[in-house]
Amino acid sequence: MTKKNKLKNIIITLILILVTFTANGNDLRITYLDLKNDYRYDENLLYARIQLKPTGRPLVAVKIAEDESKIIGDALDVNFILDNYSFDSVADLNNHINTNDQSFIFIVDLDTDNLNWLSQNILKKNIIIFNISSYNNSLRDVNCNKNIFHAIPSYNMLTDALGQYLIKKNWKKVIILEGPLDEDIEFSKSFKNTSKKMGIKIVDEKKFILSNDPRERENNNITLLSGDTKHDVIFLSDTEGEFGRYVPYNTKLPRPIIGTTGLTPETWHWSFERYGAPQLNSRFEKKEKNRRMSGYDYAAWISFKSIVKSVMKNRSTTYEDITRALTDSNLNLDGFKGNSLSYRAWNNQLRQPILLSTHNALIEKTPIKGFLHELNNMDTLGKDLGETQCAF
Amino acid sequence: MIIKIKFIFKIYFIIFFINIFTNNILAKDTGLIFVSNEKSHYVTVIEPINLSIIKKIKTSKRPRDMQFNFDNSKLYVACGDDDIIDIIDIEKLEVVDQIDTGPSPEVFTFSPDNRYIYVSNEEDSSLGILDMQEGIIMESIATGAEPEGVIITKDGKTIYVTSEVADMVHVIDSKDLFVKKNIIVGTRPRRFALSPDEKELWVTAELSGEIYIIDTATLEINDIINFLPPGFREEDVTPVGLKMNKNGSLAYVSLGRANHIAIVDVVSRKIIDYILVGSRAWEVALTKDENRLYVANGLSDDITIINLQNNSVIKSIPVGRVPYKVVIDD
Numbered sequence: 001m002t003k004k005n006k007l008k009n010i011i012i013t014l015i016l017i018l019v020t021f022t023a024n025g026n027d028l029r030i031t032y033l034d035l036k037n038d039y040r041y042d043e044n045l046l047y048a049r050i051q052l053k054p055t056g057r058p059l060v061a062v063k064i065a066e067d068e069s070k071i072i073g074d075a076l077d078v079n080f081i082l083d084n085y086s087f088d089s090v091a092d093l094n095n096h097i098n099t100n101d102q103s104f105i106f107i108v109d110l111d112t113d114n115l116n117w118l119s120q121n122i123l124k125k126n127i128i129i130f131n132i133s134s135y136n137n138s139l140r141d142v143n144c145n146k147n148i149f150h151a152i153p154s155y156n157m158l159t160d161a162l163g164q165y166l167i168k169k170n171w172k173k174v175i176i177l178e179g180p181l182d183e184d185i186e187f188s189k190s191f192k193n194t195s196k197k198m199g200i201k202i203v204d205e206k207k208f209i210l211s212n213d214p215r216e217r218e219n220n221n222i223t224l225l226s227g228d229t230k231h232d233v234i235f236l237s238d239t240e241g242e243f244g245r246y247v248p249y250n251t252k253l254p255r256p257i258i259g260t261t262g263l264t265p266e267t268w269h270w271s272f273e274r275y276g277a278p279q280l281n282s283r284f285e286k287k288e289k290n291r292r293m294s295g296y297d298y299a300a301w302i303s304f305k306s307i308v309k310s311v312m313k314n315r316s317t318t319y320e321d322i323t324r325a326l327t328d329s330n331l332n333l334d335g336f337k338g339n340s341l342s343y344r345a346w347n348n349q350l351r352q353p354i355l356l357s358t359h360n361a362l363i364e365k366t367p368i369k370g371f372l373h374e375l376n377n378m379d380t381l382g383k384d385l386g387e388t389q390c391a392f
Numbered sequence: 393m394i395i396k397i398k399f400i401f402k403i404y405f406i407i408f409f410i411n412i413f414t415n416n417i418l419a420k421d422t423g424l425i426f427v428s429n430e431k432s433h434y435v436t437v438i439e440p441i442n443l444s445i446i447k448k449i450k451t452s453k454r455p456r457d458m459q460f461n462f463d464n465s466k467l468y469v470a471c472g473d474d475d476i477i478d479i480i481d482i483e484k485l486e487v488v489d490q491i492d493t494g495p496s497p498e499v500f501t502f503s504p505d506n507r508y509i510y511v512s513n514e515e516d517s518s519l520g521i522l523d524m525q526e527g528i529i530m531e532s533i534a535t536g537a538e539p540e541g542v543i544i545t546k547d548g549k550t551i552y553v554t555s556e557v558a559d560m561v562h563v564i565d566s567k568d569l570f571v572k573k574n575i576i577v578g579t580r581p582r583r584f585a586l587s588p589d590e591k592e593l594w595v596t597a598e599l600s601g602e603i604y605i606i607d608t609a610t611l612e613i614n615d616i617i618n619f620l621p622p623g624f625r626e627e628d629v630t631p632v633g634l635k636m637n638k639n640g641s642l643a644y645v646s647l648g649r650a651n652h653i654a655i656v657d658v659v660s661r662k663i664i665d666y667i668l669v670g671s672r673a674w675e676v677a678l679t680k681d682e683n684r685l686y687v688a689n690g691l692s693d694d695i696t697i698i699n700l701q702n703n704s705v706i707k708s709i710p711v712g713r714v715p716y717k718v719v720i721d722d
Contacts, residue, residue: 071536072558075574276556276580279538282515312559312576332579332600334557338649340579340599340627376627 026077028317029103030307032062032084032300033093040111040133046291050241051264051359055291058109058132058300059084064283065304072308078317080308090114091121098124104319105130107303109296112136112183119145126319128326130303133296136183137190140347141383144390149326149348151299151306155190157382158265161354161366162235162258163194164380168368171232171256176205177225177247179238188237191259204229210243226251235259262358265366267295269357275338302335302350306343309333329376337365339378347390351378421464421680422482424721427688427695428455428469429712435469436711437485440720443697443707447485451478456716457499462506464721470497470511477509477522482721491527494520499541499583503566504548510566512539512553519553519564533569535562541595543584550608552593554581561595561604563611573611577604582632583675587658588640598648601629603656619645621652621666633676633687644685646673653687653698665703669696677718688715 039045040054049055066082073080083103087093090110097106097118104127110118112134119139122129129148131139135155139148166172174195178188188205195202204227209219218224226234226247234251236259238244244261256262270281270292280301284293309332310325311317325331331342337353344351356364367373371380379385423440428451435455437447452471455478459468467480470493477497479489493500494513497520501510508530509522518532519539536558544551544566551564554577561581563573578597581604585594592614593606605615619629630648636658637643643656649672655665670689673696677686684706685698693713697706 068537068557071534071555071574072560072576075558075560075576276538279514283537309579334559334579334599338630340601377625378627 026317027079027081028105028307028311029081029083030062030105030107030304031100031103032059032082032107032109033096034059034084034086034109035090035093035114036086036088038109038111045241048241048245049359050245050261051357052239052260052266052295053241054133054296055294056288056297058294058297060288061284061293061297061301062107062304064280064287065301065308067283069304069308072312076311076315078311080304080311082304090117094118094121097122097127097129104128105307105322107132107300109133109300112139115139115148116143119143119148122147128307128319128323130299130306132299132303136186137383138186140349141389144347144392146348146392149303149306149343149350151303151350152295153265153267153352153354154349154382155187156193157349157354159187159191159194160197160381161265161356162191162263163198163200164366164368164371165263165356165364166200166233166258167198168364168370172200173203173231173233174200175227175229175231175234176202177234177236177238178205178207179240179243180207180209181239183239184237187239187260188235191235191237203231208238208243210240222247222250223252226253226255228252231255233258236261263356263363264358266355266357267352268293268298269355269362271357271360272337272355272362276334276336280336302333302341305335306331306333306350341378344379344382344385346385346388347383349382351376351381353378354381421722423679424482425677425686425695426458426467426480426719426721427711428458428716429693430454430456430472430690430714430716432712432714433471434712435467435480436715438695438709438711443709445709445711448712449480449485449487451480451487452476452490456497458717458719459500459502460719460721461502467719467721468500468509470500472496472498472514477511491522491524492529493522494518494529494532498539501542501544501551503544504546510542510544510551512542514538514540517555519551519562521569531569533564533571535571536560536574541581541583543586543593545586545590545608552584552595554584554595556580556582556598559597561593561606575606575611575613577606577613578602578616583634585634585636585643587636588638592658594634594636594643596631596634596645598630598632601626601631603631603634603643603645605661615661617656617661617663619647619650619654619663621647621650621654624650624652630672632674635676635678635685637678637682644676644678646676646687648672648674651689653685655703667698667703667705669698669705670694670708674715675717677720679720680722686718686720688718690714690716 107130310322313325314321333341335341373379425438427436434448453473457470469478477491478487481488496515498514536555538556541554553562561575578600580598603617629650633646645654653667671692672690674690687696696708
């Protein structure tokens, strides 16, 4: 080997070392965590295609966001890396978060009880967790946690969206039909708040049970439950969905159903035709042949996108800079819903339009024109700064 | 005899009318206005004097961007849902030919030598290069997700493409077909305008409500313009369409959901005027004499015609469902 060649080899080796070093220096790991046996993804439940329920595991949507972000990563010299792990229990999941020294950003798919448990048991500091599947109000209110960002809307946002529509249509007399689950009660409580705020009259409240027992007919027969009291619509709170599917067309009077069936407040809808939504839906359906993109998929997707946008904002991958960008009201996040999205500084809730939809059509995008807020009209949906009980 | 005279008169009249008809049509610069309608799959043709609709030309599905060829004899129409560019003959006012494109063509431009079409393929995240003679896709360059605006320099050497999802402008070398640089701009970048001296590239960022002005020599961002028509909020301002006049002194910008057109003084970057138009103002077109501006209003299914001598609206004309682009044969 000549001297010249030797020198060349050394230079090449040096360059290679440098390249590897720079590449490693700019890795940003985003970790997706879920539970192996999650009742919400039971095959039979998914098959029924109940409105407001997931259509499948949202991990695939995060992968779409990862694909979309590759070229941005190249331009910023940051590798956005997606890791994912499934656990037997939320305790194991928590253990992973506490011992993971590679990542401080986690997208977690947990129901309300598990997320609440996690929120109270995380030990690790300086982390960012995204909630993609619990609508529960208390997690954004009395039980809020400054490390948890809510990409999925709260029940308050969903019922305010429905309330705006009732006001618009002047359908102001409502019967509440409520199920026995905690989440059912939470959702209808939320609707009662909305009613109070907007001047909607609740003319009757009934509790249903899922049974065929003739002795229980007052509580399981939809004709009897929907009653004679003069009303415009029925608000149904059945977060499980098995009862609700059979409510439309079974009521005593011909009245529309809103809430968990009929006209439902969705985070995302496959039939949405504006603002780039068809392109996102088609990217999703290319990856996932047998199902359509749900609100939970959307929340998972936008969580990843929120991080990418935060990194773009400050050109930095540190915890401090990402959190600063995430809580900036000028985040300017593109959620493909026509609005520029950001997180509410007072409870880390993503402000976003809610799509009032039937099973196959989008009826209205909220906030509805005319519902005004002093700063941002999207804050007419859900708890505003003056109403929140969250104190970080 | 009388019958014969009548017959001759008839023939005469027929010839007379054919003459008028063909003269009108064959004349260059007909002034005809063409509007593509995304959801009704036709191009509306409007005559410029009485502003009345004279024809609806059936196209392939979802016609969006339209461009005239070099002598304005043909109008090329990108049809997003059929993966095709339809070619309309301006004399016949009907589709006479087609070119296959990649999936979901959105915006396109011709190379200055009229050999190639550069087309953004929204669903495929690529810029397709079509050979116009062969009618085939020569090559495609990967872009960020949902590429949209495409513009080429007069020397044909550089192509600029926006990616709506990646919030960036790709600077592409047209000879060796590689991305020279990615410039990160505002949220959801859409359309371009190049200043006449090509020293400045303007790009609209729909969701952050801004125009980014890029120095084409350094490829750095020189300036950012924000818009706020009276009575609107930042969140309502979603600029998309963009045109500059011939001497590069004024730029016309459609503000989307804010339902206004903004007129910008290019040198001072100041907004001279806001003009109220229809719902979700989308693409804009300037007449050759720069006396009129046409605006496609995506959500009110009409176009608005503005008199630029006094910046007032002349008329709005209903067209098809979701009008996307307006071009003028002049």
